[in-house]
Amino acid sequence: MEEKEISQAVIGRLPRYLRYLGELKDEGVERISSQDLSALMKVTASQIRQDFNNFGGFGQQGYGYNVGYLYDAIGKILGLDRQYKFIIIGAGNLGRALGNYINFEKRGFIFRGMFDQNPDLVGNSVRGVRVMPMEELERFISENDIDIAVLTIPKTSAVSVAERLAGTDIRAIWNFAHVDLNLPERIQVENVHLSDSLMKLSYNISRYQQEKE
């Protein structure tokens, strides 16, 4: 372990830095001051400096950040300097939407397989990837060195599928099922609970209304 422990809050902000730096790079910008980056991203310059200090700074005081260097460095911290092979379990609308999202490929996430328990969906394909029956799950993961399983199935089946995944060498689960999964520590889990996000929105709507009243 070389790096010190970095809070998930800081990690959570890195993809947004990466997105803005990628756009600056595309526009041909080579250097940017923390003040200009601050104005662009609408976060304080001190927040930016604090966040970057977690990784040794990246910048020369008064001279600004090198956009390309910073972009590569943050990408590396986020583990984007390598490729990950993923499968999608659940071939419904959400699974198909994620399978069709080619931007993931640009970031090094390679779509390799799709599974569904519904025999009517087996044999369909999404971007050239065939939907396979659930019986083939473990064998496919093992033979193809799959890193990530994306769960786009109802919460009722997610728990038992997660148990099956715990018996494989999968390294991470991107979980869209609306349930918290219990998995061994070696399997990283990132939950996307869409209803939770929608409730944050309704909180902010009703809070704003109360403030006006």
Added chain:
Amino acid sequence: MEEKEISQAVIGRLPRYLRYLGELKDEGVERISSQDLSALMKVTASQIRQDFNNFGGFGQQGYGYNVGYLYDAIGKILGLDRQYKFIIIGAGNLGRALGNYINFEKRGFIFRGMFDQNPDLVGNSVRGVRVMPMEELERFISENDIDIAVLTIPKTSAVSVAERLAGTDIRAIWNFAHVDLNLPERIQVENVHLSDSLMKLSYNISRYQQEKE
């Protein structure tokens, strides 16, 4: 303004409390101690007490929380004691997945309309809701008192659609386009940037691997 300012971190945790309390309620559990809730949710009892203290406590010391009361109280804080009408802009796979998700309805989010700029998709319907052309957007929002617009369109069109929405009485945008939107303060925005979530996962994969090496 009756309530004190509550951090977005606390608000972000409330939907998860609500989910667990809803499950307890469904199982017929009437009271639960902060210790038992802590074990169930895998957060510390002190975190739970701190979070609930933001809203005046909810519990009687040593007697546990009343599950039904707590469920309703948190639901009310989250603004779930009323209904919100939403439209989805973008009738691709992700838009259709969200339109088909009937759990939103159970929480009071009512799916009222769908829009797309692609004439081939106009006239299709998702759960009985017809896809309309973008020309009808402003009129439909106004005539139907729409509260929330869900953006499931590419980032290239999201900025201009958000500008059009800023000219309406819409109260919130649930933004799945991978771009930050600039909107008047009266319009609440909640971003779901899926690639950002996937990058957090790759960070945790590579971090775990580094720790093992």
